[in-house]
Amino acid sequence: MRKILIVGAGQSGLQLALGLQSKGYDVTLMSNRTADEIRSGRVMSTQCMFDTALQHERDLGLNFWEPQAPRIEGLGVSVAAPDSSRAIDWVGKLRGFAQSVDQRVKMAGWMDAFARRGGQLVIHGAAVGDLDYFARGYDLVLIAAGKGELVSMFGRDASRSPYSEPQRALAVAYVHGLGPRPEHPEFDAVRCNVVPGVGELFVMPTLTTSGRADILFWEGVPGGPVDAFRGIKDPAEHLALTLRLMERFTPWEHARATKAELTDAGGTLAGRYAPTVRQPIGRLPGGGLVLGVADVVVANDPVTGQGSNAASKCAAAYLASIVEHGDRPFDEAWMRATFDRYWATARHITKWTNAMLGPLPEHVVDLLGAGGQLQPIADRFANGFDDPADFENFFFEPEKAAAYLASLTGA
Known part of the structure; x- marks a missing residue:
């Protein structure tokens, strides 16, 4: 049985821990707070999860609050x-x-489920030095804690981070x-x-x-x-x-x-925080490698509501990569390929989010304006929040926007 350590109990860390647990892996999850502390604490986020991300939760049987939450x-x-x-x-x-679903409700509930199903839950803040010691006992260490000292192990990718x-x-x-x-x-x-x-x-x-x-x-x-x-x-x-x-x-x-x-x-x-894409692999002082998860390595501004969606998609991609890899070592090449699998999705989220942070260009304002008269535009824009890759087809370039408008108006 392969042993995996996940540091961080947010959307991605918990979803991945519960997913691996369901596949028979020996999973240890580290959190700096108990479920009760999370439940009774301050709100941690906004979140609106769209259909694809919700389906990842359904696939793992983690949609505990679907009947109660507003549709x-x-x-x-x-x-x-x-x-x-x-x-x-x-x-x-x-x-x-x-x-x-308020993350205080979801993360506390998922953490309880992980422990109830026999998962090893360690309530302890983790520093880089702690991980250097812990990592030797695991086949793979994943960092899913998007704030604090651990993020410093992952260098900023300037080519993918236009804002400082x-x-x-x-x-x-x-x-x-x-x-x-x-x-x-x-x-x-x-x-x-x-x-x-x-x-x-x-x-x-x-x-x-x-x-x-x-x-x-x-x-x-x-x-x-x-x-x-x-x-x-x-x-x-x-x-x-x-x-x-x-x-x-x-x-x-x-x-x-x-x-x-x-x-x-x-x-x-x-x-406030600067939207940042980081290198996916961190190196511990003792030479061990760790893989960053979700907003540890791709942190977008919440202006497009993608944070929890991206975290869910990252956890799903990583889960598939781990399971497919079987008994082979989780080496640097595998880590890079696993991140690249997620980046194929995340790059569309990052491009669209960064575009929405600047002044909207004229062709985008025209598109938004036309949404009031042409329901297909309104519907397509709304569904882009679920699948941001579609914005490549009609949003970024004036020529594609004009062609799309013409296809609807016959002009």
């Missing part, structure tokens, strides 16, 4: 005009529903009491509200520790008016600022948030 059937885009009205507004329908500084200031609030959308209230949808030059506001239904809720998520351009959450520690103050900014920049969303209140004292989060 998200659409994705809407609004673009603010200078007078704070909506210059663009539409909702695209998803082919397969999406869902959001954070491109957005992030502020999250989980709330109860949000009113329904006036447009298409009959189904749940994620709302992406673009305020040119200022940032984006995302509103998404979720399942949290206290049941159905909604996430209000500001992405502010650094130095702009939405970059205002640094230093705010009081959750009530955080929510009040979130709502004031909504009233100013997205009044159509604020109109349904007048009775919003935080789900719990841990329901807010703020921060």
Whole structure:
């Protein structure tokens, strides 16, 4: 039985640990917090997982919350005009529903399941020196902890990382009491509200520790008016600022948030990080090699909602590579090939996300505008969140965008 150590108990680390466990591997999982500490702690993320990522969970029987979590059937885009009205507004329908489960619920539940099924769970923060000692007892060591000292083992890939500084200031609030959308209230949808030059506001239904809720998520351009959450520690103050900014920049969303209140004292989060692609292999002081997983090696800004989706896709790709490899050694060549297998998917996510962080080019604004009159454009854009590779066909290049528009209009 092959022994595998996974450091980090997020979407990718836990999904991979549970997947390997189901295949008969001897898996040790290291986490710096217990399940109860995660469950009762602060929110860790926003997340909206689309059909492909959800299917990876279903394939492993890990979709524990599918009956309770809201079924998200659409994705809407609004673009603010200078007078704070909506210059663009539409909702695209998803082919397969999406869902959001608060990671405090999911990670704690998955961690309990891993331990209940006989997995070795070690609650301990890991430093590079610790890993140097531990690694000798395992056939493979995977690093899935995207923050802290361990990430420093993986060098930045400058050729794939155009940004060296954070491109957005992030502020999250989980709330109860949000009113329904006036447009298409009959189904749940994620709302992406673009305020040119200022940032984006995302509103998404979720399942949290206290049941159905909604996430209000500001992405502010650094130095702009939405970059205002640094230093705010009081959750009530955080929510009040979130709502004031909504009233100013997205009044159509604020109109349904007048009775919003935080789900719990841990329901807010703020921060920023530079989107970065790193080298996939880390070298321990004693010479051992470790393989980076998900946002350890490909960390994109959340502006396209791809974090948990990418983590799920990475875990699925790595699981397949490990199982297919059989009893052969997990050497450097295998590690590089395993990452390349994931990068074939992740490169589309990274390209699209980085494009959305800059000013939108004219042909993209034209496409978004046409989505209000041509439902196939709205639907295709919405489903690109599940399969970002499709954006290569109509989004990046003006010529392809024009050809796509012409195919719909006959012009």
